[in-house]
Structure formats: C-alpha cells, structure tokens
Amino acid sequence: MAKTRHAASASKTSATELGAARRRDLLDAAYTLIAEKGLEGLRTRDIAARAGVNISTLHYYFGTKDELLAAIVTHVTDKFVEAQRRPAGQGAAGPADARAILRAHLESAWRTFQDTPHLTAVLQELSVRAQRDPAARTALSAVHQEWNLAVEHLVRQGVRGGQLRSDLDPRAAARVVTSFIIGAMTQLGINAEAFDFHLVSGELERWLAPAEGKRARSRG
Secondary structure (H helix, E strand, O other): OOOHHHHHHHHHHHHHHHHHHHHHHHHHHHHHHHHHHHHHOHHHHHHHHHHOOOHHHHHHHHOOOOHHHHHHHHHHHHHHHHHHHHHHOOOOOOOOHHHHHHHHHHHHHHHHHHOOOOOOHHHHHHHHHHOHHHHHHHHHHHHHHHHHHHHHHHHHHHOOOOOOOOOOOOOHHOOOEEEEEEEEHHHHHOOOOOHHHHHHHHHHHHOOOHHHHHHHHOOO
C-alpha cells in the first residue's frame, strides 16, 4: 500500500511538473510571437502551433482571452521585475546599503534588458494594449505598483540613513527611478547608441544623493 501511495504521489508530481512546463511553453511561444507580429497579430492557433500542442490544450490552460492576456503580462514582466524585486526586498540590507542597492537596481535593469531578447518591444506592445484593454491594464498596473512600492521602500531607507537626500519624497522619487528605467529602455530599444545608460543613471544617482557636507555631518 505504501508503494502504491508513493507511486500515486510521484505520478501526481510528474503531472504537475508537465502541466507547468506546458503552460510555460505556451507563454514563451506567445512572447516570441508578440515580438515577431505584435499583439494585434497574435492568434491563439499560432501560439498552440509554436508550442507544439493543439488548440484545445491551450484552452485547457487558459480558458478565456482575458486569462491568457493576464498570464502573458505576468510572464513577460516577470522576466524584468524579478530582477528588480530582489535589491529593494533584501531585509538584511540596512540604510547604509541603500545607495549601493539602488545602484545595483539600476545596473540590474540595464543588464536584464541587454540579456533578454525582445523584452523592450514586447513590454511596449503590452503597454499600448493596456491603454484600451481592461485585463491588460489591471495586470500591468499591479506590476507597476509592486515595483514602485519596492523602490519606494528602498528610497525611504536611504533617506532615513542619510544615504539619500533628506528632502526627497520617497513616493515621488521611486516613480522617478522606475520611470527613468522604462523611458531609458524604450529609447535604447529603438536606438542602442542613443546614450550611455551608465552615464545617465550616474546623474540620477547624484541627484538622489545628499550634498557632501550633509553626508559628512550625518556620519558624524
């Protein structure tokens, strides 16, 4: 009986892993097709064919168009946001680490876009769609909110520890940082030679930093 239970458990785990892999394959296929054709040219039959399954399999994992679109938004933004969650969410990092973590956050954003083909183009497609599609708007808004709150927490730590300007509004400053990243990647996605990301992000970091005299007094 124990062997039977073990076999049933292993079978269930295997089926779960297969389901997760199949779902991931469908979302990867959708990502590639959006990059190639745009969201307006995306067809469920094309997604299924690219993933190597039939259309009924796609409908099994994504019952409605809204469900599929929300899953695509999450799948695509996770390629970027996962790298951005970590710096601001490290509970062990104290206020003294805030500037270094912010620098790492900006560097991580640049590296993620560099290392993930088509990410800028696909995010732009989703952003345009979100302006007129409630399902896409809801999913993308949730991602933006989580990201902004994570950076806001980081800025608040830096202000409290004297690592960032004391007159900063953490909420507004967080939106400056996230908006800079989105805008920079949009421009660089169109023209990779538009500007030096590290040079411009360095200017942003200097804008966030306290004056040298104030920083010295805060250390004392």
